[in-house]
Each structure stands twice: as structure tokens, then as C-alpha cells.
Amino acid sequence: MTTDTAWLSTEESAAWVRLIALAELLPGALDAQLLRDAGLTHFEYVALMSLADAPSRTMRMTELASRTNATLPRLSHVARRLEARGLIRRFPCPEDRRATNATITDAGLELLADAAPGHVETVRASVLDALTPAQLEQLYDIAGAVLARLDPEQRLTATSCQFSEGPAVARAG
């Protein structure tokens, strides 16, 4: 036994339970809609979106893995499947012959453009529409405060992960 544990107060426990429930349900809801309507997991969607947003629609595997919170083996497997479906292409990086670059193909952009409306609709229906503008700002601050601890280097928040009339996808639309 070290020092006595500081158990959670009623308020802390209540908020925590809800946060856990939210973190448990949200990924499933997003995966379900995207898989049903576009044959993509949310992870694949975010990965493709990151590529679509990148300069020349291209990114190093390592950087893409970092931005999507994936291990490199995981990304490698996912990339192989996406490449087999013709949604991305991989080729060795000229500057560093160890590295691999991944590029989203036109077919990939097209699939994204098809998938985006339904996804945005789901995001609105399941989350955003439930919040007031004030709550939206509070959520931004709260998540920011927590991410400062969980993701101090801001790897995940560097990506836009959203359309909002982004340049790369506007081209494909």
C-alpha cells in the first residue's frame, strides 16, 4: 500500500462514466455508418482524408501512422488492403530509400467524396446537433485540455480530418 487513493467524487464519477460511455459508443457508430455506406472503417476514412489533405496528396507512411495514431505494422496492413482496392498507391521515397510514400488515387478521392456527405450527416446527427454553440466551444476547450495530456505532441489534431470544402477533395467532387 502506498498512499491512500483519492477516490472519485460523485461529480467526477458521473462525468467519467459518461465520458467512458461516449468513448465506447462513438467509434462503433462511426464505423457502422461508414462500413455500411462506403465500405470503409473510420480509421481508413481518416487515413484517406489525411492523404487527400496532404501536399501532392502524398505522405510518408511513418507520418501517416503518427497522424492516425496507428502503429506502423497496422498502417502497413491497412495500406496493403487500400492499395489492393486501388484507393492508394505506394512507392519508395526518392529522398530516403528506406521510406515509402503513400498517395491517394483518383478512385480514392472519388470514394471519399461519395462517403463524406453521409459521414458528415452522421457526425451531425450523433453529436453536433445535440450541442449548443456554447457547448461546442466548451467541448473544444475540454478536449484540448485532455489532449494536452494524452497527446502532448498534438499528433492527432494536426490533421483536419474533415471536408469543410478542403482543397484536395473539392477537386474530386
Add this chain to the structure above:
Amino acid sequence: MTTDTAWLSTEESAAWVRLIALAELLPGALDAQLLRDAGLTHFEYVALMSLADAPSRTMRMTELASRTNATLPRLSHVARRLEARGLIRRFPCPEDRRATNATITDAGLELLADAAPGHVETVRASVLDALTPAQLEQLYDIAGAVLARLDPEQRLTATSCQFSEGPAVARAG
């Protein structure tokens, strides 16, 4: 093409990206600590905690699955492993001979009691300590509003999932 999609505003997109990052990172952080220190996934921890909180430390498989957002097959597999480790016991329900009851054993309660302090510490360090009391209340409301859509029957929030000097675990401590 149906109606034009209502893309996300800058504020919406920013808050959404952070929420997704949070939902992506939090489960991994919880799993990592619990697996390292107690050999339990967060899901197993919550399942055991639900049993510890239940009357007679016992619950039907179906209800436990509902409370933990698990499919019944998933819970069945997890229960088999937990039972093999001596942390729970399963036996047919007397009232309904289709049903199975699961009970947490003394060893299970002991493991929970051992695991709880480290888990609570992680919860504080990664989330709660980053928030002001006002933000804690905002989080409660925000998550509540979202869960009203994702979990309208409040299956997940019915459980306490926390110690906070709960009765069952106090017995085992």
C-alpha cells in the same frame, strides 16, 4: 445526389477533430495501464466492476452485455477467460434455465481492489486533473446530450463503473 451537404463550420470541425482524437486515444491509455498493472483490459475491468456492484455480486449475461456495450458472443468469450482465471463463476439461472448468471469471486474482488487505485490514478492524471470544476460539469452535460442520441436507453450509464467507496469492493478491500 440528394440535398447539398451541410459541411462543418470551422468551430464544428475543430471541436470534432479533438473529440475524435480523444475517443481514439483514451481507450488505449486505459487499456495500457490496466493491462500492465493488473492484466485486465478496460472492458474486463468494467465487467468485473459491474458484477461487484450488482446485488449478490451476480448478474445475467444478457444484462451484463447490455451494460458494457458488448455483443453476447463477445461477453461469452470474455467470461470464459475470466472464469478460467478464477475471477468469475458462471452457473445456470434457477428462474430461467436458458439464462446464465455470472458472479464475481473473492479473487475477482481482490484483483479489482488491487487494480482500482492505479486505475483511478490514471483517470485523474489523464483526464480529471486537466479540468476545472466548471469544465467537469460541462463535460457531464455535453456527454449527456450526446449519449441521449447514441445510447437513448441509457444502457451504459446505468453502471457506476467506479469505486468511490462502493459497498461490494469495500468488503473485499
Add this chain to the structure above:
DNA sequence: CGATCTTAGTTGTACCGACAACCAAACGTC
């Protein structure tokens, strides 16, 4: 009560992600 339907749970199969092992290329040191 017997046929059918629904509910509770387990088991088998397929897929996905974690981890470890491995290979190749760049870097640092002398």
C-alpha cells in the same frame, strides 16, 4: 398439448490489430 416463434447463450469462422522478428537503408564513429 403440439407447432411455432422468440429469447439466452455457446461455438466456429473470418478478419483486424498488437507484438515480435526481420530486412534494408541511413547515420555516427573511428
Add this chain to the structure above:
DNA sequence: GACGTTTGGTTGTCGGTACAACTAAGATCG
């Protein structure tokens, strides 16, 4: 410029979850 180290990436194996198929038991209705 050879050698050990580090970095970038892929492949193989294992464990866990989803989905489907199946068994058993209660419920419904004639």
C-alpha cells in the same frame, strides 16, 4: 570506408471481436 546503431517498413503469429450458425428453453397460440 568498415562497423555498430538507429530508423523505416514489411511480414508472420497470436489474441480478441464480429458475424453466423447452432442448441436449448421459455412464450404464444391454435
